[in-house]
Amino acid sequence: RKEVEQDPGPFNVPEGATVAFNCTYSNSASQSFFWYRQDCRKEPKLLMSVYSSGNEDGRFTAQLNRASQYISLLIRDSKLSDSATYLCVVNPGGGYNKLIFGAGTRLAVHP
Amino acid sequence: SAVISQKPSRDICQRGTSLTIQCQVDSQVTMMFWYRQQPGQSLTLIATANQGSEATYESGFVIDKFPISRPNLTFSTLTVSNMSPEDSSIYLCSVRGGGGTDTQYFGPGTRLTVL
Numbered sequence: 747r748k749e750v751e752q753d754p755g756p757f758n759v760p761e762g763a764t765v766a767f768n769c770t771y772s773n774s775a776s777q778s779f780f781w782y783r784q785d786c787r788k789e790p791k792l793l794m795s796v797y798s799s800g801n802e803d804g805r806f807t808a809q810l811n812r813a814s815q816y817i818s819l820l821i822r823d824s825k826l827s828d829s830a831t832y833l834c835v836v837n838p839g840g841g842y843n844k845l846i847f848g849a850g851t852r853l854a855v856h857p
Numbered sequence: 858s859a860v861i862s863q864k865p866s867r868d869i870c871q872r873g874t875s876l877t878i879q880c881q882v883d884s885q886v887t888m889m890f891w892y893r894q895q896p897g898q899s900l901t902l903i904a905t906a907n908q909g910s911e912a913t914y915e916s917g918f919v920i921d922k923f924p925i926s927r928p929n930l931t932f933s934t935l936t937v938s939n940m941s942p943e944d945s946s947i948y949l950c951s952v953r954g955g956g957g958t959d960t961q962y963f964g965p966g967t968r969l970t971v972l
Binding site: 780788789790791792795833844845847848849850 | 890898899900901902905915949960961962963964965966
């Protein structure tokens with residue numbers, strides 16, 4: 747089983763749609779969680795951290811369910827500029843400094 | 858945040874040769890990370906480079922193949938040695954943000970093609 751699993755997509759949605767991405771992680775001791783965005787041929791950039799209580803940043807809402815080891819990202823009112831690959835990222839903790847990246851979910855927003 | 862630059866941005870190399878990738882950060886950082894992103898795949902950590910000590914390599918990566926230097930707190934190099942076509946990938950340098958956060962920032966990457 748992969749340490750971080752995501753639906754690869756692609757998700758093809760019209761502008762204005764609401765889309766949700768899911769992610770599961772295998773290490774129950776994982777300490778922190780993130781969503782990164784990667785545009786085509788660009789480096790990943792932090793979109794938002796994911797907190798236990800859930801958090802929102804404009805049109806983006808992230809949620810964490812530790813019991814189910816599940817993370818989600820909801821994008822409301824999709825824009826063309828949201829087209830990218832969204833990477834679920836987990837810090838496994840335990841003294842490790844590394845981040846574990848999911849394979850990414852590709853989103854294509856069309857007019 | 859941190860501003861990271863990498864050189865070269867891309868290269869095409871012959872098998873059996875080696876390429877050294879440079880990473881420069883605009884601030885002093887304790888740890889620098891080297892990742893690989895193969896076509897269509899996500900990022901895989903190669904090693905963590907601390908200034909003043911040997912790099913720590915992840916499972917599947919060895920120092921002879923990917924020697925790393927970390928001469929100071931703002932600079933690191935990764936060498937891809939004795940290259941084969943399987944080494945064709947994007948290599949990214951990364952640092953952790955300050956203030957105790959574990960947010961990571963990435964350089965623009967080096968796109969390597971081995972013929």
